[in-house]
Amino acid sequence: MENIFEKSLERYFTHEQLVKIRSVKVGIAGAGGLGSNCAMNLVRSGFRNFVICDFDVVEGSNLNRQFYFTDQIGEFKVEALKQNLLRINPSLNLEIHRKKLEAGDSTKLFADCDAVVEAFDKAECKQMIAEEFFDSGKFFVAASGLAGWGNSDRITIRRVHAAFHMAGDFTSEVGAGVPPCSPRVNIAAAKEADLILNWVLSR
């Protein structure tokens, strides 16, 4: 039986649109500021099927921007994220992996995903997965340049090719005096989610 959340989505989407959204499986590489918030946005948009991978645990310093709560400190992020996403929609099909992705892992882990979200922290990890999914045929979204505050209209979408888009201002790197803050991180994460929603509904 449809739960109240899924029933309520019928107010916003046609049956045909919901069928499209629910047929897609999304892989999310990283469950930090980008991944946890992108997942939340996708779940609220009706997506049901996910493969989410992260090795880390929730720390107090994550709570300034990531979709976790104080009582989840010390829990593995993928476990905590699963709980939080199921609170929005209890009927999700969530496959979670508690591991650090090394070169070559993600193509296997996300083999049956239609779309993949790059949601890593380190530039080197972003590069690794972008190379792996550059010409994979899957719809791939990445983010680069979201640190600090202000000038949030500079966080834009760059279309690399039809199946590879990036969100960010492409320059603002996290560093001394330029912390990752909730508004800009969330804007980039929401843009990643919106790219996938738009891709699915345009098909």
Place this chain on the structure above:
Amino acid sequence: MKIKLNGETVEVLNDSTVSAFAEQVKLDKNKVVIELNGQLLRKTLWDSSVLKDGDSIVAVVFVGGG
């Protein structure tokens, strides 16, 4: 010779490899994905790929944070 980098013309030495070119324009191999003439060029191939006049490179640069 001249090549295009993200649409801008750049002068490079004849027979430069992609690695040498990346060094010239300060692109960090571990933070960039490159498309050469419309095809992905994995970083493991940068050393052995020699540029020719009129080549076009699209560089996707990543910075940290997420």
